Amino acid sequence: MTQLFITKSSSAADVLILANGPGEVTTWVRPVVRALRQQLGNTREQLRISIILSPCPHATGKEAEICRSYEEVDRVQEAKYFWQFLLRGKTAQSWEWRDRGVVLFLGGDSFFTVVIGKRLGYKTVVYAEWETRWHQWIDRFGVMQAQAIKPKYAYKSAVVGDLMLEAAQKQQARNVKTELIGILPGSKAAKLGQGVPLMLAIAEIISVARPQTRFVIPVAPTVDLDTLANFANPDFNPVIERVGGASAILVSNPPKLKTSGGLEVDLWLKSPAYELLAQCSICITTVGANTAELGALAVPMIVLLPTQQLDAMRSWDGIPGLLASLPVVGTNMAKLINWVILNLPRRLYAWPNIWANSEVVPELVGNLQPKEVAAMVLDYLDHPEKLQQISKVLQSIRGESGAAQKLAALVTAELQEKEKLS
Numbered sequence: 001m002t003q004l005f006i007t008k009s010s011s012a013a014d015v016l017i018l019a020n021g022p023g024e025v026t027t028w029v030r031p032v033v034r035a036l037r038q039q040l041g042n043t044r045e046q047l048r049i050s051i052i053l054s055p056c057p058h059a060t061g062k063e064a065e066i067c068r069s070y071e072e073v074d075r076v077q078e079a080k081y082f083w084q085f086l087l088r089g090k091t092a093q094s095w096e097w098r099d100r101g102v103v104l105f106l107g108g109d110s111f112f113t114v115v116i117g118k119r120l121g122y123k124t125v126v127y128a129e130w131e132t133r134w135h136q137w138i139d140r141f142g143v144m145q146a147q148a149i150k151p152k153y154a155y156k157s158a159v160v161g162d163l164m165l166e167a168a169q170k171q172q173a174r175n176v177k178t179e180l181i182g183i184l185p186g187s188k189a190a191k192l193g194q195g196v197p198l199m200l201a202i203a204e205i206i207s208v209a210r211p212q213t214r215f216v217i218p219v220a221p222t223v224d225l226d227t228l229a230n231f232a233n234p235d236f237n238p239v240i241e242r243v244g245g246a247s248a249i250l251v252s253n254p255p256k257l258k259t260s261g262g263l264e265v266d267l268w269l270k271s272p273a274y275e276l277l278a279q280c281s282i283c284i285t286t287v288g289a290n291t292a293e294l295g296a297l298a299v300p301m302i303v304l305l306p307t308q309q310l311d312a313m314r315s316w317d318g319i320p321g322l323l324a325s326l327p328v329v330g331t332n333m334a335k336l337i338n339w340v341i342l343n344l345p346r347r348l349y350a351w352p353n354i355w356a357n358s359e360v361v362p363e364l365v366g367n368l369q370p371k372e373v374a375a376m377v378l379d380y381l382d383h384p385e386k387l388q389q390i391s392k393v394l395q396s397i398r399g400e401s402g403a404a405q406k407l408a409a410l411v412t413a414e415l416q417e418k419e420k421l422s
Contacts, residue, residue, distance in 0.1 A: 012047070012100070017104045019067075020054045026221065027272070036049060037049075038405075039408045049073050050077075052116075054079055054108040061222075089119050101123070122141045132150060135153040144161060144163075159290075163407070180216060182280040188291075196245070196306070200257065202373045217267050272313045306367070307365065
């Protein structure tokens with residue numbers, strides 16, 4: 001086993017956060033590191049916060065850059081170096097570690113927490129939404145809902161609430177004054193290729209019927225504007241015709257996408273975009289963490305999963321997502337996996353629907369056509385009481401607030417326990 005560099009100190013501590021994908025980095029890590037600094041202080045000599053990223057099929061490659069932008073964080077290691085750290089205990093830059101610390105799990109495989117915690121001799125805290133594992137070797141669990149607690153290990157578990165809600169709670173009060181529709185096509189090429197042209201086409205149809213309506217795309221921090229515009233350019237994206245989509249060009253100052261039909265769709269660059277999303281009458285979105293964020297904000301949505309290009313959808317979780325992302329055979333694996341998954345008995349994809357175990361927000365799966373989706377959106381806009389009902393149900397199924405502070409309190413408690421034992 002590789003020799004670790006452990007620095008002896010009576011009070012200084014390390015918090016090592018394990019995370020992986022863009023959703024976890026932006027909606028879990030961000031509020032937690034802020035809460036840690038609020039509770040444990042900004043003195044780096046006393047508390048150092050490090051983030052180590054693990055591989056994720058949803059990763060964009062910019063997760064480390066996003067983590068480095070958080071002023072509360074001291075060190076970040078990219079996912080490409082993860083396996084050598086897990087197997088050999090050595091980081092790419094040969095980080096040294098203090099003798100007192102906590103490994104905090106915020107995404108990936110919770111088993112990594114067990115291995116790394118044992119190697120460093122640190123306490124371990126795991127945030128879990130639906131299921132807790134490795135109970136004998138994890139010190140504390142902070143769970144989203146009480147259903148995730150195993151009775152045998154209730155003594156080491158606490159309900160902290162929903163970190164997605166924590167990230168969005170300042171914008172929970174909805175005050176929709178103008179008719180604004182949010183368009184969320186995703187952050188990865190697998191979704192953007194179909195989502196951008198399809199959703200632009202839907203927006204064009206809606207704008208003809210309701211010219212007063214504004215449209216906006218909250219641009220994911222991992223997507224640059226030129227790349228986004230390329231997905232609306234038929235010279236770069238052959239899928240446009242297949243989905244019956246609209247083409248568009250990028251307009252600057254302020255940034256917009258202007259469709260071939262003349263519709264201008266605003267591009268919102270500030271992230272996270274909760275302030276904007278809270279003002280939307282309804283959102284058209286793909287599957288993913290964005291559905292959890294919209295649910296936390298109680299914003300009505302229609303969730304689209306177009307299947308015109310089966311090999312393009314490589315965004316499934318776990319082993320299916322990894323197989324679909326393999327070089328050479330990934331395309332065929334993606335087609336097979338998507339065909340199998342989409343032909344299984346009906347399942348739920350949007351997070352609010354999973355939480356409620358029922359279709360609170362509409363999910364449209366299949367060979368989606370812009371006119372059909374636009375007709376559904378127009379029906380909701382013509383009947384605002386339907387939108388109000390969805391918003392009310394979303395409010396009722398959200399988790400508790402204050403999750404980041406409660407999770408940080410668990411970390412603080414474990415650090416104090418470690419100090420007592422040392």
